[in-house]
Amino acid sequence: MTTARHTWRRGAWALGLLLIGHCAAASAASAEAWPSRPIRLLIPLAAGGATDKAARVFAARLGDALGQSVVAENVAGASGEIALNRLAGSEPDGYTLGATANSLHTVAPHMSKLPYDPVADFTWLGTYASFEYVMVTGPDSPFKDLPSLLAKARQSPGTVSYGSSGVGTGNHLAGALLGDLAKVEFNSIPYRGGSPAAIDVASGRTDFMFDVIGGSKSLIDAGKLRALATTAPTRSSLMPGVPAVAETVPGYEATGWFALIGPARLPPDVARKLEAAIAKVQEDPAYQKQLEFMGYHAYASSPEQLKKTIAAESDKWRKVVERLPCSMRGLDCVAGAAAASPSR
Numbered sequence: 440m441t442t443a444r445h446t447w448r449r450g451a452w453a454l455g456l457l458l459i460g461h462c463a464a465a466s467a468a469s470a471e472a473w474p475s476r477p478i479r480l481l482i483p484l485a486a487g488g489a490t491d492k493a494a495r496v497f498a499a500r501l502g503d504a505l506g507q508s509v510v511a512e513n514v515a516g517a518s519g520e521i522a523l524n525r526l527a528g529s530e531p532d533g534y535t536l537g538a539t540a541n542s543l544h545t546v547a548p549h550m551s552k553l554p555y556d557p558v559a560d561f562t563w564l565g566t567y568a569s570f571e572y573v574m575v576t577g578p579d580s581p582f583k584d585l586p587s588l589l590a591k592a593r594q595s596p597g598t599v600s601y602g603s604s605g606v607g608t609g610n611h612l613a614g615a616l617l618g619d620l621a622k623v624e625f626n627s628i629p630y631r632g633g634s635p636a637a638i639d640v641a642s643g644r645t646d647f648m649f650d651v652i653g654g655s656k657s658l659i660d661a662g663k664l665r666a667l668a669t670t671a672p673t674r675s676s677l678m679p680g681v682p683a684v685a686e687t688v689p690g691y692e693a694t695g696w697f698a699l700i701g702p703a704r705l706p707p708d709v710a711r712k713l714e715a716a717i718a719k720v721q722e723d724p725a726y727q728k729q730l731e732f733m734g735y736h737a738y739a740s741s742p743e744q745l746k747k748t749i750a751a752e753s754d755k756w757r758k759v760v761e762r763l764p765c766s767m768r769g770l771d772c773v774a775g776a777a778a779a780s781p782s783r
Contacts, residue, residue, distance in 0.1 A: 473533050473709050477508040481537045483522035485515040488633065489570060489651040493697050493735055494538035497567045500726050501699075504716040511538070518607065519543040520553060527560040531702045533709035537561070541695045542609040545752040549760040550607040550768060562705035563745050565717040568730055569696040569738035572613050572649040572670040573678060577641050578662055585668045585687045588647065592623035600626040602636030602648040606767050607760075613649040613670060613693035615759050621688050627767070640664065649693070652677050653734025670694060677734055696738055698745060714742070 480498050484490040495511050502509040514522035523543060529535040544557040574585065582588040592599040603611035606629045618625050628645055630636040633654060639645040641663050652675065658664040659678075668684040669675040670693040675683070684691040699717060701710070718739065720726055727737040740748065760768065 473706075473712065474505055474507040476534065477510050478502075478505070478533070479535045480509050480511045481522045481526050481535065482511055482513045483515070483519035483537065483539060483543060484513070485632070486513045489654055489735075490538065490540045490697060492653065492733060493568045493570075493730070496726075496729055496733070497538065497697070497699075497720065500720040500723065501716055504719045505712070509536075518547060518550075518605070520547070520551075523557075523561075524554050526700070526702055527555040529702050531562070531704045531706070533701065533705060533713070535702070536564075536713075537700045539698055539700050540609070541698075541749070541752060542607075542612075542756075544749055546607055546609065546612060546756045546760065548753065549757045558746065558749060560703050562701040562703055562710055563742040564699040564701060564710060564713045565742060566696045566698045566738050566740040566745060567717060567720065568735045569694060570651050570653065570735050571675050571677070571694050572610060573652045573655055573659070573675075573681065574617075574647060574649050574667045574670070574684065575637075575640060575655050575659065575664040576647045576667055577643045578665055579643055580646065580665060582646065582667065583665075585682070585684065588667065589621050589623055589687070592621075592625060596624040597626050599623075600628050600646045602628050602630055602640055602645040604633040604636060605629045605631060609693070609695055610649040610651075612756060612759050615763060616693055617684065617688065617691065619759060619762060620691050629767075637664070651695075651734065656734050676736075677731065696740070696748075698740075 480494065482491050482494045491513060498509040498511045514525060519539070523537065523539065526535060526537040547553060548557045576582050576588070582591070588599060601614045603614060605611065610633070611627065611629060614625060614627060628636075630639070633650055636645065636648050637650060637655065637658065640648050641658070647667065649670065652669065655664055656677070659666050666678060666681045668682050668687070669678055670684055670691070672685050672692050673683055674681065699713065701713070721737050721739045730737050
């Protein structure tokens with residue numbers, strides 16, 4: 440009986456080792472074969488916007504670099520939270536990735552409590568484009584330049600209005616930052632998206648707004664909007680004839696970037712292949728020209744550099760958010776602290 444039991448145990452042990460070896464071999468083979476089927480790229484914002492346009496161009500190029508289809512899928516809602524929560528909970532196999540924007544990780548955490556960690560719950564693979572905003576007003580606006588607009592805001596606090604895509608969006612905080620640094624009070628008007636805001640700015644109902652250059656350049660060229668300033672530290676190569684805000688308000692900068700991310704614990708081999716594919720796309724002159732035509736820049740940043748950038752930007756925008764009126768903040772807000780600076 441004892442001999443039979445020992446024989447059974449030895450057989451079970453051998454079978455276990457065999458199964459472990461088989462699983463390890465299968466896992467290695469799977470990693471080597473990746474990608475063997477189409478990849479889903481979740482876009483956390485609505486179709487037609489700046490994030491969507493840049494992501495779809497990148498998805499096509501990424502698919503070419505990997506030799507596999509990359510299928511873009513818009514999962515809009517809750518300012519990107521729905522898509523990012525789905526991505527954070529997806530299987531880390533490299534077949535579900537995300538195209539994200541900086542504000543979803545550097546601004547959103549200060550506006551509301553998120554169901555995921557905006558940094559730790561993702562594998563950061565690298566950036567694929569960057570953008571600047573342009574400050575625009577209507578063609579019949581009395582404001583011919585930024586100094587005249589700021590002079591009016593100082594003369595009549597709260598009467599100069601600016602539109603945005605919504606509370607907590609990048610262009611909302613671009614306006615809030617301008618108010619902080621220039622020490623003026625604007626009347627902030629959040630819209631449900633950038634298009635309705637641009638319509639009201641063009642018609643004169645709202646005085647100005649910040650929009651991604653790629654979203655407004657055609658309207659500026661057609662004379663339907665007037666460009667007052669751009670938001671990089673120096674003049675934009677996309678609109679060199681337009682002054683930078685920093686020429687009037689020293690220290691001003693409001694720019695953004697798009698990055699490819701996956702769920703946390705993405706296999707290292709898969710992550711390395713994706714990083715190499717991003718680099719290959721970025722080096723393609725045709726991709727660079729395509730982005731420039733659309734109003735964006737090719738922008739390369741490694742995962743390590745990107746995490747440092749996120750930390751610095753998050754601290755910067757946290758300070759801006761803390762000075763917003765309590766009515767615009769989703770998190771607990773101390774009214775006295777928010778009232779310490781001009782309401783937006």
